[in-house]
Amino acid sequence: MGSLSEVARRAGVSKATASRALSGAGYVSDTTRARVVEAAADLGYVASSAAASLVTGSTRNVGVVTPYISRWFFAEVLEGVEGALIEAGYDLTLYRIGDDATQRRRVFDYFLMRKRVDAVIAIGVALSREEVDLLHLLGKPVVGIGGDVPGIPTMRIDDVAVTRLVTEHLLSLGHRRIVHLGGEQDEQMDFRVHGKRLEGFRAALAAAGVPTGDAADDFVATPFSVAGGYHAAIHLLADPRTRPSAIVAGCDEIAIGAITAARQLGIQVPAQLSVVGIDDHELAEIFGLTTVRQSPREQGAAAVEAILGPLGGGRPLDARPRLIPTSLRVRTSTTAPAAE
Amino acid sequence: MGSLSEVARRAGVSKATASRALSGAGYVSDTTRARVVEAAADLGYVASSAAASLVTGSTRNVGVVTPYISRWFFAEVLEGVEGALIEAGYDLTLYRIGDDATQRRRVFDYFLMRKRVDAVIAIGVALSREEVDLLHLLGKPVVGIGGDVPGIPTMRIDDVAVTRLVTEHLLSLGHRRIVHLGGEQDEQMDFRVHGKRLEGFRAALAAAGVPTGDAADDFVATPFSVAGGYHAAIHLLADPRTRPSAIVAGCDEIAIGAITAARQLGIQVPAQLSVVGIDDHELAEIFGLTTVRQSPREQGAAAVEAILGPLGGGRPLDARPRLIPTSLRVRTSTTAPAAE
DNA sequence: GTGAAAGCGCTAACAT
DNA sequence: ATGTTAGCGCTTTCAC
Numbered sequence: 001m002g003s004l005s006e007v008a009r010r011a012g013v014s015k016a017t018a019s020r021a022l023s024g025a026g027y028v029s030d031t032t033r034a035r036v037v038e039a040a041a042d043l044g045y046v047a048s049s050a051a052a053s054l055v056t057g058s059t060r061n062v063g064v065v066t067p068y069i070s071r072w073f074f075a076e077v078l079e080g081v082e083g084a085l086i087e088a089g090y091d092l093t094l095y096r097i098g099d100d101a102t103q104r105r106r107v108f109d110y111f112l113m114r115k116r117v118d119a120v121i122a123i124g125v126a127l128s129r130e131e132v133d134l135l136h137l138l139g140k141p142v143v144g145i146g147g148d149v150p151g152i153p154t155m156r157i158d159d160v161a162v163t164r165l166v167t168e169h170l171l172s173l174g175h176r177r178i179v180h181l182g183g184e185q186d187e188q189m190d191f192r193v194h195g196k197r198l199e200g201f202r203a204a205l206a207a208a209g210v211p212t213g214d215a216a217d218d219f220v221a222t223p224f225s226v227a228g229g230y231h232a233a234i235h236l237l238a239d240p241r242t243r244p245s246a247i248v249a250g251c252d253e254i255a256i257g258a259i260t261a262a263r264q265l266g267i268q269v270p271a272q273l274s275v276v277g278i279d280d281h282e283l284a285e286i287f288g289l290t291t292v293r294q295s296p297r298e299q300g301a302a303a304v305e306a307i308l309g310p311l312g313g314g315r316p317l318d319a320r321p322r323l324i325p326t327s328l329r330v331r332t333s334t335t336a337p338a339a340e
Numbered sequence: 341m342g343s344l345s346e347v348a349r350r351a352g353v354s355k356a357t358a359s360r361a362l363s364g365a366g367y368v369s370d371t372t373r374a375r376v377v378e379a380a381a382d383l384g385y386v387a388s389s390a391a392a393s394l395v396t397g398s399t400r401n402v403g404v405v406t407p408y409i410s411r412w413f414f415a416e417v418l419e420g421v422e423g424a425l426i427e428a429g430y431d432l433t434l435y436r437i438g439d440d441a442t443q444r445r446r447v448f449d450y451f452l453m454r455k456r457v458d459a460v461i462a463i464g465v466a467l468s469r470e471e472v473d474l475l476h477l478l479g480k481p482v483v484g485i486g487g488d489v490p491g492i493p494t495m496r497i498d499d500v501a502v503t504r505l506v507t508e509h510l511l512s513l514g515h516r517r518i519v520h521l522g523g524e525q526d527e528q529m530d531f532r533v534h535g536k537r538l539e540g541f542r543a544a545l546a547a548a549g550v551p552t553g554d555a556a557d558d559f560v561a562t563p564f565s566v567a568g569g570y571h572a573a574i575h576l577l578a579d580p581r582t583r584p585s586a587i588v589a590g591c592d593e594i595a596i597g598a599i600t601a602a603r604q605l606g607i608q609v610p611a612q613l614s615v616v617g618i619d620d621h622e623l624a625e626i627f628g629l630t631t632v633r634q635s636p637r638e639q640g641a642a643a644v645e646a647i648l649g650p651l652g653g654g655r656p657l658d659a660r661p662r663l664i665p666t667s668l669r670v671r672t673s674t675t676a677p678a679a680e
Numbered sequence: 681g682t683g684a685a686a687g688c689g690c691t692a693a694c695a696t
Numbered sequence: 697a698t699g700t701t702a703g704c705g706c707t708t709t710c711a712c
Contacts, residue, residue: 004707011681014683015683015684016682016685017682017683019684019706019708020707025708026681029527036696040693044446046450046454046455047705047706048394048455049456050389050394050705050706051391051394051688053703053704053708054390054391054688054705054707055687055688055691056688061456069422070410070415070416070418070419075409075410075415076410077411078410080479082409085437086436086443089431092433093434094422094432095426095431096426109386110386114386114388115689116391118698172401226622226623257626260627276689286567286597286600321708333688343690344689345689345690353699354699354700355690355691356691356692356697356700356701357698360691361697364682366698367697368697368698369690372698387690388688388690390688391689391690394688394689394690394691394703394704395689395703396707397704401684437696455705563694
């Protein structure tokens with residue numbers, strides 16, 4: 001618990017010199033530095049970050065806000081962020097903000113603003129104009145992942161294109177009766193991801209001349225979870241006469257749930273039912289799920305990278321949205337529909 | 341970005357009064373308080389936590405160290421911790437520490453000690469004597485989850501009992517050829533979890549008079565992941581003549597991987613092969629996996645609870661290990677072995 | 681190359 | 697009930 005002055009006294013120098021020796025900034029003779037470093041080691045000295053922050057104004061800590069911790073996509077982005085941050089010597093302070101607007105305000109006003117963080121990474125959170133302005137006013141770099149936020153650099157995939165891509169893939173295999181198991185349209189996440197995915201799905205069908213739209217019963221709303229996909233699929237697949245030959249799942253969790261349901265119903269996957277996911281999770285690999293490569297870890301690392309520039313004294317961020325390239329990762333779970 | 345003095349000036353009071361009005365500590369007349377609060381709102385004032393920490397010595401921030409973020413059990417504990425912490429008005433700073441000892445030292449010396457946190461929650465990390473002493477010296481409450489650490493309160497399940505439990509369950513159904521798909525014995529996590537689970541497994545077999553031990557080929561080492569379980573099972577189940585009638589998986593990830601492999605090999609689960617997991621993840625539910633109820637979220641919340649006492653000025657923690665009760669959650673995936 | 685001194689923004693005695 | 701004062705532990709001019 002030693003303080004700088006103790007270290008200084010022990011080394012026989014002034015606080016100023018001790019500080020310089022330890023931080024590496026400014027001129028200190030090698031011999032003095034050695035003495036100071038030794039004294040510090042003897043005392044088990046560790047600088048108080050609060051004191052340092054107070055005077056420098058920086059905390060070496062970045063705040064990460066996200067609505068989910070354990071959903072696959074989010075967890076992987078988080079891992080990417082975490083790794084890159086620790087690498088750069090920054091702390092990561094995690095804030096989960098859900099639907100609760102009050103809670104969200106509290107996180108912003110009370111935590112993020114309390115000079116606790118140097119920068120903010122928002123994963124799947126559509127920051128409001130005010131939130132962005134506030135952060136900018138405070139000189140804090142912000143980057144978003146998962147959707148465009150005006151005024152800050154963001155990285156996202158094209159959610160419309162993504163379902164269009166997988167749907168086209170199924171269409172090209174000959175599937176015509178395809179159902180989208182996606183998010184409830186009334187309970188959108190930020191960035192209206194559910195809506196966009198449904199849009200891409202239907203755009204592909206329409207372009208192929210396949211009947212689509214609410215009347216076509218080609219969409220079933222489900223929670224974005226394995227259990228959600230499972231239960232939705234149990235109902236959807238129960239009746240052999242109305243059963244689709246393929247499912248476009250809104251995310252990998254739903255896809256795995258659907259596949260599990262199908263197998264339990266004795267439906268062969270992929271022989272009798274093809275399922276495609278979106279997020280490209282490790283599990284997708286095992287299930288042979290065709291998904292969309294979207295590099296969550298890399299997105300996380302890239303976000304940190306983007307933020308480190310300005311923090312390191314570089315030029316401010318260029319507030320451009322960046323589209324993360326996506327492509328199909330085709331595995332064995334998609335096959336042509338069974339002959340009728 | 342206003343400071344307390346600006347708020348004070350605007351409200352026509354002293355810094356001290358402004359501080360009292362805002363923090364709620366000490367006597368302030370209602371009218372003065374109102375004026376101060378209004379002034380603060382006008383200025384968009386937010387207290388500097390660095391300054392407050394410097395003088396009070398507390399940060400309202402707790403450090404969470406864990407080796408994994410996305411492994412199911414750890415992610416759920418983390419969610420429990422996160423929820424309880426935010427509830428109590430604390431920040432959560434996340435540190436992942438893997439096998440790298442240097443990295444681990446760095447986290448401890450450089451981050452945790454830098455007066456950045458008021459308390460530490462260690463999930464699945466066996467803190468060393470020195471680490472614990474250091475934390476105690478600094479007056480920081482520490483609690484562990486996942487294994488006993490001398491000198492601090494910990495919550496853990498009984499890893500030996502857990503595999504014994506599930507194994508006995510399989511034995512009681514009549515299974516005799518059972519294989520444990522568990523962690524590599526040379527690459528233990530902290531707390532030797534892999535070893536303990538193998539031990540419990542073999543103890544149950546031995547007690548039932550079933551041949552066990554290395555010679556009995558009743559253990560296959562695999563990474564603690566879905567992919568790990570999958571690949572191990574693909575090999576294990578390939579030959580119908582040596583195929584077991586049941587598998588005790590070291591964790592739910594392995595179990596799901598094994599089930600998936602079995603299904604792909606055309607083996608009926610649970611008719612021809614019973615699989616039991618350990619962690620009781622959401623996915624286990626869907627797969628009908630029999631697992632051990634161990635309440636990860638509750639463990640996380642309890643850890644926070646335990647830490648909040650001392651932080652709130654209460655008596656210090658009683659450094660007793662606490663055994664989290666576990667029980668079997670039997671689902672449909674375990675059945676008697678198929679008749680030969 | 682090193683030291684003296686000022687001050688970051690706040691809280692906590694202590695006095696009034 | 698409110699104001700005055702003294703730091704918390706560090707970094708950073710500015711002299712020397």
